[in-house]
Amino acid sequence: MSIVTANSSSSEHRIEIPELMAGVLLVGHGGFECLQYREDIPVPRPAPGEVLIRVTAAGINNTDINTRIGWYSKAVKSGTEAGGKEGFQIEDADASWSGVPMSFPRIQGADCCGRIVAVGAGVEPSRIGERVIVRNMLRSYVDYRPMECWTLGSECDGAFAQYTKAPSRETYKVECDWSDVELASVPCAYSTAEGMLHRAGVKHGEHVVITGASGGVGSAAIQLAKRRGAIVTAVAGASKADEVWALGADRVVPRGESLVGHLGREVADVVIDVAAGPAFPELLDVLRKGGRYAVAGAIAGPIVELDVRTLYLKDLSFFGCTFQDDAVFENLVLYIERGEIRPVVGKTYPLKSIVEAQQDFLSKRIGGKLVLVIPA
Incomplete structure (x- = not known):
């Protein structure tokens, strides 16, 4: 039948x-x-x-x-x-x-x-x-x-x-x-990435640090952040550096190396994070005062060390990102049809x-x- x-x-x-x-x-x-x-x-x-x-x-x-x-x-x-x-x-x-x-x-x-x-x-x-x-x-x-x-x-x-x-x-x-x-x-990777950028309000000219940059969400975040006119520092395994550069990253930091050592302190406006884990404290160290941290994953480990003084003395904003506004997916369809991402x-x-x-x-x-x- x-x-x-x-x-x-x-x-x-x-x-x-x-x-x-x-x-x-x-x-x-x-x-x-x-x-x-x-x-x-x-x-x-x-x-x-x-x-x-x-x-x-x-x-x-x-x-x-x-x-x-x-x-x-x-x-x-x-x-x-x-x-x-x-x-x-x-x-x-x-x-x-x-x-x-x-x-x-x-x-x-x-x-x-x-x-x-x-x-x-x-x-x-x-x-x-x-x-x-x-x-x-x-x-x-x-x-x-x-x-x-x-x-x-x-x-x-x-x-x-x-x-x-x-x-x-x-x-x-x-x-x-x-x-x-x-x-x-x-659908999943790009909407997750766009959802974080949307929630954090990433704007043209801002410096954005993206973890897990060679993965599905991270690579999507690079393209979508560059589409917004942001300056991107990508964190990825050393063997994936060429792939991340090709996506449009302005700088690549090898995963496992000190982010502060490469960038210095208080240089980034936004962190887009899917990794968390042991590197979490340095992600806050590189944020400027008033910076924004958006997270939608914890592939390196969900339990992190947070010095609450860093959070409030630097006036940081944290965004946990699962739910997505309707505009997020609707915008992705427009980006595809306009040829703005691939x-x-x-x-x-x-x-x-x-x-x-x-x-x-x-x-x-x-x-x-x-x-x-x-x-x-």
């Missing part, structure tokens, strides 16, 4: 959709064994206000791994890498973005690119056929309450499957000459090779975005 596109009266919109699909199920918190590739997963059906998307590409992100290994639990004190393979010993109750137990099995995947193949009640059938990306921080499911959202692939199923569904008003048609793989590199793709993989993709991601050997290509 098959289903056909909803709300479709004309034959040109009648597209047969199978009842079962291939996808990767996360069956619990833990190691790679918790990722199960299956070909008998029911295809979702769009509810009112939703669209059904035939997924063509889905990016790999740190949050996918963090969710799998239970890193979001407050019981975990180390960086992602420590539990990237086997996971952590945790209580499941607080091991998700929202701090409530995950629902298993779950199809992960915050980065979705594909084409709309069916629509639910209340959605124009004319949307069928559009090439789209999905906002990864979904607000429809929480009635657009302030500072609340669901994450695609965490609180609801995501893009690591042949089909997924999403709210129509948070599914964006994109018209550009990019490949599907390139588009699938954008992601760097490092490697692609078939969906069934998701474990290999995550292993490569954790190794940090490959620069650029790692993307799963979803077969028809």
Whole structure:
């Protein structure tokens, strides 16, 4: 049996959709064994206000791994890498973005690119056929309450499957000459980076320090900060320096070396941080009085040493960045269509090779975005 596109009266919109699909199920918190590739997963059906998307590409992100290994639990004190393979010993109750137990099995995947193949009640059938990306921080499911959202692939199923569904008003048609793989590199990393720059109010001519600069969010932040006319100092592994320079960084500081030693004290207006960890105190040292610190990750470790005197004597502003204003994702679509940004793709993989993709991601050997290509 098959289903056909909803709300479709004309034959040109009648597209047969199978009842079962291939996808990767996360069956619990833990190691790679918790990722199960299956070909008998029911295809979702769009509810009112939703669209059904035939997924063509889905990016790999740190949050996918963090969710799998239970890193979001407050019981975990180390960086992602420590539990990237086997996971952590945790209580499941607080091991998700929202701090409530995950629902298993779950199809992960915050980065979705594909084409709309069916629509639910209340959605124009004319949307069928559009090439789209999905906002990864979904607000429809929480009635657009302030500072609340669901994450695609965490609180609801995501893009690591042949089909997924999403709210129509948070599914964006994109018209550009990019490949599907390139588009699938954008939603999570670029919205996270743009969200931090937006929250910190980065302006033309300001000096911005970006940590984790060779990773997905960091490399996006370099491009987006340069788009705003900022001066960028990027912190990255020495082996990735050439890649970071190519993204537009004005200066590159090797990860592990003293940031103060390279830059001096009180020279930066803004720090965009996804690393935290032992280097955190120096990030505040390089900020000018009145500087701003924005953070959306802690890959080097979530527990840091903070001298509160530095915070208040320098009149610093701190921004924790998860929730994103609507303008953040809408602006990204405009940047793409205007040709103002372009992601760097490092490697692609078939969906069934998701474990290999995550292993490569954790190794940090490959620069650029790692993307799963979803077969028809």
